[in-house]
Amino acid sequence: MKKTLQSLTLAAIVLFANEQAKAQGCVAVRQMGGINAMSASSSYNLSKGEFQVGANYRYFHSWRHFVGTEEQPQRQTLGNAVNIYQHAVDINVSYGLSSRLQLNATVPFLETERSQTLTLTADAATKKLTRYSVSAGGLGDVRFGANYWLIKPENAHKGNIMIGAGIKLATGSYTATDDALQTDGTKKNVVMDQAIQPGDGGVGFSIEFQGFRQLHRNIYGFANAYYLFNPRESNGSFKSAPKAGLDGYNIYASPDQYFARAGLTTAVGKHQNLAFSLAGRFEGIPAYDVFGGQVAYRRPGYVVAVEPGVTYRKGQHTFSLFVPYNFIKNRIQSAADIADQNLQNSKITDPTKYVHVQGDAAFADYSISLGYSYRIAKKAKVPTWKVN
Template sequence: MFILVSIMGFHQLMAQGCVAIRHFSSCVGNTLENNLLGPGDIQVGSNYRYFKSFRHFRGTEEEPDRVSNETEVINHSHSWDFFLTYGISDRWYASITIPTVINTRSSLYEHGREERNTTFSRGLADIRAGVGFWLFDLEKNQNGNLALGLGVKLPTGNYNASDIFYNVGPNDGPQVRPVDQSIQPGDGGFGITLDFQFYRKIGEGFFVYGGGFYLLNPRETNGTRTFRETLSPILQNEAIMAVPDQFSVRAGISHLISSAISASLGARYEGVPVKDLIGGNAGFRRPGNVLSIDPGIAFIKDNFSLNLNVPFAVRRERPQSVTDLQTQEVTGEPRAGDAAFADYLINVGVSYRFSQNRVKVNPELMNQFKN
């Protein structure tokens, strides 16, 4: 997972909305200052993310009547990544990220369609650890460079978190069930993450940047029941939760405003694929993707860094899943599930570096990557 959040701590790549299955952020970012760790340097910090998903889509078409009829599903997601990155050498670094989440989900259909109720989950999510490497010498290639990373995701988060669901148990009473996949703290699978980030100077005070990750989840299903088959017999193929892959890529331009403040403007594309690259595709998942415009601003003073990014969605898609297509083939009727998406995310990151032998880099270059 490569520069795991400290490098990623600012310009984090994080999936948005219900299609995200659960909170996940890559180990990649675009804060060059945080990535230039000399031997023995330590970077610590935290990143907070919030979103509210409530706009329902099938394909790329929104269903506005869900909001007007007050039948929409509303997720509130709060997550905190606590990270530590260690400089192995001038070009190698290793990191670990410990994520925690607090989620709520309000809906009608999960509670007998009689009344709106809220389910809740919180706790440790899936821990990530990995290493990264800058391909070119940082002191000799200050106008551009590329870093690659490899990491693992551990199934430390609860993937069978439960709460009380109303009007669905015996005699239409309450019943304890696993919460929806979108607010489960973990996914139950060991994962492998491939990351990259790059930067390139394009003019005085201007740099282009980019980065991304792909999470491979070889495990097909995690054994947690969805209870979707109780909604309709044709949803038997969605009775167990899948362990899906996840991805995010972003790119943009960074510009220095003052000696301590910089701004950026970019785009990001992220989501959950219909099919995994490795392993099977059984079980229930909500595939989807979001294209967002991603403005940001950052402040760096000495070893302290603070930044804010607020990406807002301009295109949202919930494509047909494998189980949708299976059901469509069996019934002969069109089948396309929906998903709820957020309008925007709020990402706030803060970090502090304990320096030993700092890499000697032009201060002008460092200033460009305070976002």
């Protein structure tokens, strides 16, 4: 039984450690802390009155441009690819209201740099490109959530299912500005692209699922997913001046987002404190929200990744490393693309000359996620003796 519980513990550790979606570059998938932040314990759940605190660090560099699933290698050849570098830290706190119900809070901080090019007026004849960088950072969108185990953990040693719900606040700036180079060589303070904004400007709510099952001895299967609903149509910040007939599509959206993950994990070593996992991931931003209007600008798309991971537990401490590699990158048509396409084609009488409008986006090949958490266990009651 002890060995089974140790394996179960590590299966849960890998399942619950570092389950946030990560920004992928120009497709601004925000970090989500609603997926349970628990990752270190002698059991896979928090007991009543127990706390767990931790932090997750993530990094990525996006630079490959795609239209649909087709890479645009000419962006590298021409030297005008947009490069995005992001560092993000989530501070996580979880509390057990009971052995089945936990409350979670996540406070994210981000720092993102965007490197891009333009042709100065003085270089118009030679078409020489000048590269410059802008950045935005600070507090992101704070999240709160509650998760509930469907089966009492005391009675579920080989598997369990958790469901949850959460709320995302609009605490992160979505109008952050920086000094951007202009074609005349001067700099102008302007609102940054939505891909590097710390927040999206919307109050959203999420639904979540997590589960794991023992398959054979210390081999476990696991799965988890969430969907973030962002009902606000747009956040009011302007991308650019509107095109004629396309009013509203120049204002940044507060988009929905989604994430799913499933895989296998196994524990090794004498005390089975070291676990390895391999999972598949699917995450992205849809072209249309489930609730709210659609007249706004976003770069929708998704990535499919293979994610190796390793987790180590020592007492109440847990350390984890996950490196998802994106082998499918897809920048899908947005509502703005389709509206522009329909507007242009409405002016064309020959169907053979209809145009297809679809923007591009830069994606990261991989990201790096480092996690740490500490379980603050309840202190055992010490009996007191009354001396007469």
